[in-house]
Amino acid sequence: MTDDKDVLRDVWFGRIPTCFTLYQDEITEREAEPYYLLLPRISYLTLVTDKVKKHFQKVMRQEEVSEIWFEYEGTPLKWHYPIGLLFDLHASNTALPWSITVHFKNFPEKDLLHCHSKDVIEAHFMACIKEADALKHKSQVINEMQKKDHKQLWMGLQNDKFEQFWAINRKLMEYPPEDNGFRYIPFRIYQATTERPFIQKLFRPIASGGQLHTLGDLLKDVCPTAISLEDGEQKTQVMIHGIEPMLETPIQWLSEHMSYPDNFLHISIIPRPTD
Amino acid sequence: VSCSMAGEEVFFLEEKRFKQCCEDFVKHSQQIGDGWEWRTSKDLGDGYLSKTHFQVRNRHIPPDLKEKNNDNTEQTLFAHLEEPLDDSQAAGVGSAEEVVRYEYHVLYSSSYQVPVLYFRACFLDGRPLTLDEIWGNVHASYQARLQEGPWDTITQQEHPILGQPFFVLHPCRTNEFISAVLSGSQKHHRHTNYIILWLSTVGPVVGLNLPLSYAKLAPEQSTSTDM
Numbered sequence: 045m046t047d048d049k050d051v052l053r054d055v056w057f058g059r060i061p062t063c064f065t066l067y068q069d070e071i072t073e074r075e076a077e078p079y080y081l082l083l084p085r086i087s088y089l090t091l092v093t094d095k096v097k098k099h100f101q102k103v104m105r106q107e108e109v110s111e112i113w114f115e116y117e118g119t120p121l122k123w124h125y126p127i128g129l130l131f132d133l134h135a136s137n138t139a140l141p142w143s144i145t146v147h148f149k150n151f152p153e154k155d156l157l158h159c160h161s162k163d164v165i166e167a168h169f170m171a172c173i174k175e176a177d178a179l180k181h182k183s184q185v186i187n188e189m190q191k192k193d194h195k196q197l198w199m200g201l202q203n204d205k206f207e208q209f210w211a212i213n214r215k216l217m218e219y220p221p222e223d224n225g226f227r228y229i230p231f232r233i234y235q236a237t238t239e240r241p242f243i244q245k246l247f248r249p250i251a252s253g254g255q256l257h258t259l260g261d262l263l264k265d266v267c268p269t270a271i272s273l274e275d276g277e278q279k280t281q282v283m284i285h286g287i288e289p290m291l292e293t294p295i296q297w298l299s300e301h302m303s304y305p306d307n308f309l310h311i312s313i314i315p316r317p318t319d
Numbered sequence: 320v321s322c323s324m325a326g327e328e329v330f331f332l333e334e335k336r337f338k339q340c341c342e343d344f345v346k347h348s349q350q351i352g353d354g355w356e357w358r359t360s361k362d363l364g365d366g367y368l369s370k371t372h373f374q375v376r377n378r379h380i381p382p383d384l385k386e387k388n389n390d391n392t393e394q395t396l397f398a399h400l401e402e403p404l405d406d407s408q409a410a411g412v413g414s415a416e417e418v419v420r421y422e423y424h425v426l427y428s429s430s431y432q433v434p435v436l437y438f439r440a441c442f443l444d445g446r447p448l449t450l451d452e453i454w455g456n457v458h459a460s461y462q463a464r465l466q467e468g469p470w471d472t473i474t475q476q477e478h479p480i481l482g483q484p485f486f487v488l489h490p491c492r493t494n495e496f497i498s499a500v501l502s503g504s505q506k507h508h509r510h511t512n513y514i515i516l517w518l519s520t521v522g523p524v525v526g527l528n529l530p531l532s533y534a535k536l537a538p539e540q541s542t543s544t545d546m
Contacts, residue, residue, distance in 0.1 A: 124477065153447050157475050157484050167474060171489075175430045230430075240362060241482035246429050 051301045055285055056206045058085035060131050061141040064096045067115075070148055072103045080141065084204065085128030085285060086305050088169075089114055089121060090159045091202065100146055108148060113156055115145045120155045124168050126304045132283045132312040133234050166198050169306055173197060176230035176307035177216060179246075180299075185216055201305050209305060216307055217300050224256070225249035225296035231309040233267050243267055249296035259298060260291030270313045283312045331432040332513050340514040341368050341425070344533075351532055360480050367437075367480065368425035368514075374526065376417050418443050423527055425514065426479065434517055437478055437485040438525055450475060453486055453525070473525070488521055 059082040066076040079099045083092060090112075097112050114121040116134050121144065125133075135142050151158075159165065173194075177186035186194075193212045200209025219226055229249050232242040245266050249257055263271045263282065270280055271291065281288055284302050295309075303309050332340075341357055345368065348355035359366040424437040440448040453473065476487045512533075519529045 122477070154483055157477065158450075171474070178430050238362065239482060240360065240480055241477055242479070243363070244429070244479070 048301060052210065053206065055302055056086060056209075056305075058128060058285060059083060060085060060127065063141040063143050064093075064100075064114075064146050065143065066100050066103075067145050067147045070100075070104065070146075071108050073105060074103045076100055076103045083127045083142075085126065085131070087127055087201065087204075088125075088165055089123040089127060089130075091162065091165050092127075096146065100148070104148065110148060111151050111158065111160070113147050113151055115147060116143070120152045122156060123159050123165075124157055126306070126310060128285055128304070129234065129310040129312065132286055133236050133314065136283060136286060136312070136314060137317045162202075166202075169198060169201065170194060172306035172308060173216070176303075179228040179230045180216070180226035180307070181219075182227065185218070189215070197305070213305070213307075223250075224254070226299060229262070229295050229299045229309065230303070230307055231262065231295075231299070231311060233263075233270070233311045233313060235267075235270075235313045247295070249294070249299065256294040256296055258291060259289055259293045259295055262295050263291070267313065279316055281312075281314050281316050283314060284309065332427075332434065333432065334427055334429065336513065337427045337434060338366075340512050343512055344368065344514045347533060351530060353530060365427070365480070367427075368423075370423045370527075372421055374419050374421060376419050419448065421526065423522075423525075424478070424485070425518065434514060436488040436518070436521055436525070436527075437476075438487075438527075439483075439485045450486065486525075488524060 062081050062083045064079040064081065066072070066078075070076075077099075079096050081093070081096060083089075093112070093114075101109055114123070116130075119134060121130050121134075131142055157164075174183065174186050177183050189212070196208060196212050199205070200212070226249055228246050231247065232244045234242045243266055247257070247262055247265065251257055259282070260271065270282060271278065273279075282291070284298070289298060289302070299309055345355055345357050347353075353370075354372060355368055355370045357366055358369050419440050419442060421440045422438060426435050426437060427433075428435045440453060442448070450473070472489050473486055474489060475484055477483070478485045515529065515533045518527070519533070522528060
């Protein structure tokens with residue numbers, strides 16, 4: 045029987061085999077070979093693609109290079125979303141490796157946030173963690189931590205150090221013994237078809253009668269079309285970290301075990317493949 | 320609207336109250352022609368306050384204006400960041416680069432239970448302003464504070480309803496501002512329009528000013544639901 049702690053490791057060490065190809069209109073001095081990389085699901089594109097950038101810059105002239113950005117089948121990829129979320133949302137039912145196109149020109153100002161340095165990624169990551177704790181603990185746990193603990197969360201993510209990260213993160217996953225869970229669950233639900241980037245609302249993990257709310261309860265409340273049936277069939281998949289958890293799973297358990305390092309549950313609603 | 324935690328007063332705004340304050344705010348804006356409107360999202364029924372205006376970034380005199388009458392020239396010559404141009408005046412300025420189109424949105428954060436100010440700016444040719452260019456327009460008295468830790472105060476983020484990049488005045492500082500302003504007698508809070516109080520405090524940080532007439536906004540009816 046799998047231990048709950050094994051789930052934490054499986055989530056942390058998930059990888060997506062990816063093939064990076066330079067956009068054909070970029071001007072190069074020699075032909076650019078594609079670059080293959082296993083991307084960590086829990087990290088961010090701009091944090092883990094230094095080697096990709098170096099590889100393509102070798103064949104380009106300096107003046108042709110400005111801020112790198114990534115695109116999949118015409119869709120600019122938001123670096124501030126975790127890699128696993130981007131894959132689940134856009135490419136989960138396509139063949140591996142995931143084919144991403146690399147750009148160095150014509151940055152899409154209307155679609156993507158700028159990412160001029162690692163500090164920007166750290167600031168974004170920490171802002172997500174703080175928001176998650178505002179929901180879970182009225183910010184009490186994150187505010188009680190020292191600056192060095194905040195740094196350890198970031199360094200753990202940046203250096204892929206599971207133990208270092210969880211030494212601090214476990215405190216963000218605790219709750220007072222008199223409660224049976226967090227105050228509210230930090231979650232975001234994504235659908236590629238909507239203009240709205242995600243749905244986020246206040247949702248309690250425990251019902252007034254004390255029962256544990258489930259993933260199904262969350263969806264019914266916040267995004268009922270995600271689980272409604274069309275002609276008796278479920279036309280969509282509800283995906284977290286590349287799997288479809290049972291709708292009966294308690295949302296408190298999902299929040300503790302399947303959140304991303306930013307402490308949010310990022311849930312994708314995607315069309316169910318018809319084959 | 321307020322609750323006490325360990326003796327410290329922290330002011331939270333519930334979403335219903337946010338919407339009511341916005342409704343009253345827009346009504347007054349319409350009366351004085353200040354340009355704010357409420358936009359409702361089609362899918363979930365939530366929404367936000369929105370205002371667009373044009374500002375001249377510097378005091379360069381465009382050649383065209385020398386031909387216009389004195390009143391207009393004087394107004395544009397001494398245009399401060401706080402003086403908005405209306406659309407027709409903006410189009411008359413010689414160099415398109417100097418006129419900046421600012422868009423301000425006020426959204427509600429359910430995570431922090433406060434309003435949040437989102438904004439973006441671009442030149443008339445569509446080129447967006449960078450964060451550095453925006454910071455350059457920040458009021459002098461706020462610049463020192465921002466220099467200590469800019470990443471905590473104004474950052475670029477994804478607009479939660481439109482999905483596009485905006486600059487955001489960080490919400491977890493809101494309680495600092497508001498608590499300082501609202502630290503007065505409890506009984507006044509019932510009749511305060513939180514949005515007017517908040518926006519008049521944080522708006523100037525990014526060049527957004529409220530005409531004084533908002534302060535005369537009729538207090539909320541005592542029959543409205545109170546926290």
